[in-house]
Amino acid sequence: MVQPFSQSRVKPEQNLKSLSSFNEAVRLLRESNSIVITTHINPDGDGIGSELALSRALRYADRMEDSKAGLHKPKTISIINVNPTPRNYQFLDVDNEIRTFDETRDAPTILQADLVVVLDTNHPMRLRTMEPYVLRSNAQKLCIDHHLDTSNFADVYLIDEEASSTGEIVMKVVEELTSHQIDAQMATCLYAAIMTDTGSFRYPRTDAELHRTIADLLELGADPTYIYDQIYDQWSPNRLRLLGNALSNIRVLYDGKLAIMTVTQEMLSATATTDAETDNFSTYPMSIAGVLLGVLLVELPDGVKMSFRSKGD
Amino acid sequence: MVQPFSQSRVKPEQNLKSLSSFNEAVRLLRESNSIVITTHINPDGDGIGSELALSRALRYADRMEDSKAGLHKPKTISIINVNPTPRNYQFLDVDNEIRTFDETRDAPTILQADLVVVLDTNHPMRLRTMEPYVLRSNAQKLCIDHHLDTSNFADVYLIDEEASSTGEIVMKVVEELTSHQIDAQMATCLYAAIMTDTGSFRYPRTDAELHRTIADLLELGADPTYIYDQIYDQWSPNRLRLLGNALSNIRVLYDGKLAIMTVTQEMLSATATTDAETDNFSTYPMSIAGVLLGVLLVELPDGVKMSFRSKGD
Ligand SMILES: [Mn+2]
Numbered sequence: 001m002v003q004p005f006s007q008s009r010v011k012p013e014q015n016l017k018s019l020s021s022f023n024e025a026v027r028l029l030r031e032s033n034s035i036v037i038t039t040h041i042n043p044d045g046d047g048i049g050s051e052l053a054l055s056r057a058l059r060y061a062d063r064m065e066d067s068k069a070g071l072h073k074p075k076t077i078s079i080i081n082v083n084p085t086p087r088n089y090q091f092l093d094v095d096n097e098i099r100t101f102d103e104t105r106d107a108p109t110i111l112q113a114d115l116v117v118v119l120d121t122n123h124p125m126r127l128r129t130m131e132p133y134v135l136r137s138n139a140q141k142l143c144i145d146h147h148l149d150t151s152n153f154a155d156v157y158l159i160d161e162e163a164s165s166t167g168e169i170v171m172k173v174v175e176e177l178t179s180h181q182i183d184a185q186m187a188t189c190l191y192a193a194i195m196t197d198t199g200s201f202r203y204p205r206t207d208a209e210l211h212r213t214i215a216d217l218l219e220l221g222a223d224p225t226y227i228y229d230q231i232y233d234q235w236s237p238n239r240l241r242l243l244g245n246a247l248s249n250i251r252v253l254y255d256g257k258l259a260i261m262t263v264t265q266e267m268l269s270a271t272a273t274t275d276a277e278t279d280n281f282s283t284y285p286m287s288i289a290g291v292l293l294g295v296l297l298v299e300l301p302d303g304v305k306m307s308f309r310s311k312g313d
Numbered sequence: 314m315v316q317p318f319s320q321s322r323v324k325p326e327q328n329l330k331s332l333s334s335f336n337e338a339v340r341l342l343r344e345s346n347s348i349v350i351t352t353h354i355n356p357d358g359d360g361i362g363s364e365l366a367l368s369r370a371l372r373y374a375d376r377m378e379d380s381k382a383g384l385h386k387p388k389t390i391s392i393i394n395v396n397p398t399p400r401n402y403q404f405l406d407v408d409n410e411i412r413t414f415d416e417t418r419d420a421p422t423i424l425q426a427d428l429v430v431v432l433d434t435n436h437p438m439r440l441r442t443m444e445p446y447v448l449r450s451n452a453q454k455l456c457i458d459h460h461l462d463t464s465n466f467a468d469v470y471l472i473d474e475e476a477s478s479t480g481e482i483v484m485k486v487v488e489e490l491t492s493h494q495i496d497a498q499m500a501t502c503l504y505a506a507i508m509t510d511t512g513s514f515r516y517p518r519t520d521a522e523l524h525r526t527i528a529d530l531l532e533l534g535a536d537p538t539y540i541y542d543q544i545y546d547q548w549s550p551n552r553l554r555l556l557g558n559a560l561s562n563i564r565v566l567y568d569g570k571l572a573i574m575t576v577t578q579e580m581l582s583a584t585a586t587t588d589a590e591t592d593n594f595s596t597y598p599m600s601i602a603g604v605l606l607g608v609l610l611v612e613l614p615d616g617v618k619m620s621f622r623s624k625g626d
């Protein structure tokens with residue numbers, strides 16, 4: 001088995017631990033017959049790309065097993081998320097695999113699974129209505145993630161807090177499961193996961209190793225122009241007008257350190273848009289020179305949704 | 314000497330030609346004593362980053378020569394551009410090297426130079442008021458560029474139409490000049506050149522080789538978070554309001570295939586901004602789903618400035 005985490009990233013005493021959880025994760029994925037894969041509420045490119053790459057790799061590994069031994073029982077793999085896939089990530093789901101959680105239909109699947117894989121979060125409460133079923137299930141639980149403050153709910157954790165994205169960790173799992181036979185579709189999903197979670201390779205955990213991984217994904221068939229266009233350049237004219245209204249009204253406070261952008265119900269109805277279309281608007285307040293805290297306020301019918309971004313100390 | 318262009322990029326018959334112009338370019342840079350470096354009107358990250366990386370590499374090479382032979386005469390290197398450096402690229406010019414062309418002061422420098430290096434354009438008319446002096450100068454002319462349709466004005470051309478950016482080509486020159494001793498400041502300038510000209514690694518000529526080059530630049534000390542922040546996240550609140558006004562008024566025509574964004578003099582005065590601050594606005598019309606041609610119209614006191622972007626066939 002290859003060394004899954006680079007020496008430079010992992011302190012010596014962590015190295016063996018990471019390796020053993022990597023081996024343990026791969027073993028669970030190989031040996032389980034019915035597998036449920038999920039990610040956090042309001043799933044993003046990292047969660048969705050990681051789910052689809054992992055599922056495809058498991059099916060690939062299964063076909064390889066099948067061709068070796070006639071008696072091999074194929075795996076059942078289900079991707080179940082608490083929210084529907086946002087429109088701009090639907091192009092990744094070429095086999096229409098992802099299901100939106102329906103309690104009646106899907107609770108039994110979760111309860112009877114052998115393995116539940118939770119991706120891109122380590123807090124089961126971020127699974128919302130799925131949480132009680134995941135916790136109550138007799139399935140083994142595997143958590144693959146890159147966030148801090150792991151909560152104690154899974155049997156096996158594959159956590160790399162230095163990783164830029166869950167996709168970066170899942171790529172190593174997918175390489176192992178497929179014996180390095182990553183296909184163009186897996187590469188596309190992994191590229192989408194990493195690109196979106198690094199803000200196109202600019203957030204702090206972007207390093208040389210990550211760019212070499214991306215180079216590999218391009219050689220395997222990921223198309224950066226197409227993927228970016230599908231995810232980010234599919235705005236409706238009305239959504240762009242909504243952004244225009246919100247930018248026109250941006251307020252800067254506290255010596256220019258705080259910027260607040262507000263989307264009101266009135267702006268939404270004037271542009272025939274919904275609050276879901278304010279996704280990513282929160283990067284704009286932070287783009288002003290000197291701003292340390294950017295706030296996006298979206299007025300909902302029954303309250304206000306706030307998003308924060310900060311930089312510096 | 315290393316092979317400067319990858320086999321995959323260059324047809325066999327071009328290979329020797331590329332190699333010979335690479336060697337010729339390096340020889341000119343090494344042997345000339347007074348060198349003028351320039352780039353096109355309205356200089357961008359690729360032009361400015363390439364100029365500064367090349368100048369620094371030449372000074373480094375000069376110091377190495379100097380320490381070998383006591384009699385070595387140091388080079389005079391001038392970077393002269395027809396327009397001032399835009400504010401968001403000034404952080405790259407740590408030694409305050411770039412001069413804005415002043416006919417009285419700078420024409421003699423150009424006329425008396427041994428070598429004029431034209432970067433990121435191969436049409437001398439894009440040097441505007443500097444053009445007659447560059448063409449009339451007895452200096453050898455070296456053109457390093459990645460655009461099509463080279464015009465016939467230089468003595469040596471180092472052109473790679475497959476390169477994502479001039480920075481990608483200049484990096485190979487800089488490696489050669491410094492015997493692979495690229496420092497963090499050169500790496501920063503080269504990263505800025507490549508990142509800006511590829512739209513953060515997403516335009517069509519982004520390939521695996523480019524990501525491996527970027528990995529090297531990060532290891533040499535380029536900081537992707539800092540560089541992006543300096544170049545793109547230093548908006549004034551008023552500039553963001555101007556963008557807001559322009560987006561609010563975007564028009565979509567011809568079955569959604571054409572999008573037009575207009576910036577009027579009235580919008581500029583209402584937000585206390587200038588037309589120079591509409592730089593990059595032209596990406597927004599193209600971000601609408603289905604749009605094949607995006608147009609930005611900026612009303613000037615004495616006319617209209619048009620920018621186009623297109624995708625597909
Ligand atoms: Mn996430």
Ligand SMILES: [Mn+2]
Pocket residue numbers: 046047120146164165166197
């Ligand atoms: Mn993530």
Ligand SMILES: [Mn+2]
Pocket residue numbers: 353357359360433
């Ligand atoms: Mn240019």
Ligand SMILES: [Mn+2]
Pocket residue numbers: 359360433459477478479510
């Ligand atoms: Mn260029």
